[in-house]
Structure formats: C-alpha cells, structure tokens
Amino acid sequence: MPSETPTVAQKRQEFHRLHETGCFVIPNPWDVGSARLLQGMGFPALATTSSGLAWSLGRPDNGISLELALAHLAEIVEATEVPVNADFEDAFAQSPDDVARNVRAAVETGVAGLSVEDSTRDGGDPLYAFDDAVERVRAARRAIDDAGGDTVLVARAEGLLVGRTDLDEIVARLRAYAGAGADCVYAPGLRTAADIARVVEAVAPTPLNVLMAWPDDVTVADLAALGVRRISVGGALAQTAWTGFVAAARSLADGRFDGFAATRSGPDLDTFFTDDRGPV
Helix, strand or coil, X not given: CCCCCCCHHHHHXXXXXXXXXXXXXXXXXXXXXXXXXHHHCCCCCEECCHHHHHHHCCCXXXXXXXXXXXXXXXXXXXXXXXXXXXXXXXXXXXXXXXXXXXXXXXXXXXXXXXXXXXXXXXXXXXXXXXXXXHHHHHHHHHHHHHCCCCCXXXXXXXHHHCCCCCHHHXXXXXXXXXXXXXXXXXXXCCCCHHHHHHHHHHHCCCCXXXXXXXXXXXXXXXXXXXXXXXXXXXXXXXXHHXXXXXHHHHHXXXXXXXXXXXXXXXXXXXXXXXXXXXXX
C-alpha cells in the first residue's frame, strides 16, 4: 500500500530536523522533471534555482517576475514529496513591508524554506546598507511567523558575489541576520576551508549553507567535518544540462550526430517518470 503524501506541515518539520544536526546536500532543480528525478535519487530536500528557472524561460538570472516565481514554487511543491527551499532572490522587493508581503505569498505556496538576499541589483551600490538589510530579514521573519507556519528562513550575504569580499563584514551581516530571526545563513562564494571554518564558528549555532557550484576536490565529508550543515549547488546542475545541450546542438549544426552518444535512453526516462524508481 503506497504511503501517504506528506503534508506541508510535515515537510516543514522534516526540513527543520535536517538543519539540526549533521550535513545534507540540497540540490537545485529548475523544473518538475529535474525535481522529481532528484527526489527519486534519494535527496532529502530540494532548493529551487533562480538562474535555472530563468534560463529555462529564455531569460537571464534575476529576470523573472514575482508572479512567475510564485507559480514555479507552487508547481515544484505540488510535484514533490520532500521539503522545498525557495530561492526567493531579493524577495522581489526593496522596503521591509514589501518584503514581508512577498514572503507571505511565498509561504502560501507550501515551501518548507525560503532565502532572502541582501543584494540590491544596483552595480554602483550592490548591497543594502547594514541596518536596512537586517530590517529586511526581520520583516521576512515576521511574515513567516504571522502566517502561522514554520518555514525555514535563510538569510544570504551576497558580498562575495558582488566584490565586497571583506570576510569581517560578511560575518557581521550573517550574525546580525541570525539575530533578526534567520534559521540558516548563507554566504555564496566561500571557497577555502579556512574561510568556511571561520564562518561556521562565527555564526554557530546557526546552520551555515555552503554553495558548491564549480569543480573542486573537496567532498561532502570534508565540508561536514568543517561544520557545514547544508550544501547547495545553485544553477550548476542547470548549467551542466545546458552545456550538454549546446555541445550536442553544435555537433548537429556541423552535420554530425555524435553529440547524442552519452544520453540516457528514452525508455529509461519513461520508466523513471512512470514510477519515480527507474534507472537513473
């Protein structure tokens, strides 16, 4: 007899449990098919990717609307049985009140977690001022609490991605975000073991998410030993898929068909998507 589909509340409880101890990998699908495949491979939770979604719609990263993002979140949550964390970019808002309103709408899609960035998308002034950034996190926390849910709030310090590489500033922001109610903190761009260990210690006991979206000899076990609680890959899986697509298409444009040599068979994929247990 098939097991019952977990409720939104159960998924959120499980997501909190995953953050309590150990280290887990939370890969980033960009559509229903990739989400179901990753779930079928046994990953305990999934996270959406703003870049992967945008590319699938023929747009650049950060080039989608709030409405598209919310529809995508609802679709992925509905299609899966594991907790889903929303890459909610900058909450598609500037003011704390608007952040709160949009976070409330994201919570209503059934996500088990969501992240809010401190990036302004302004090349001349790429990060919100410290106090403003903290207030935006505090507004997101209030929205989650007022919604009556226990969605995990992830606060992101984007400094390493926008040229603000002072680790002291990044640590100060992450600690302030945790103090404002973030359940997990995230500074995409951390690379060295020394930097990761320093941030883990500085924000403890708040869990740290580390991004691994490039080839590296480091392993999940290595990151777990440093105290990292969860590992995401951002748009890396989507980039990998696009890389294979472009290579095969270039081969085809050159009059050859060898670009199809390493593909999964159609029957394999059909079997998987029939019962989510096919060979992958």
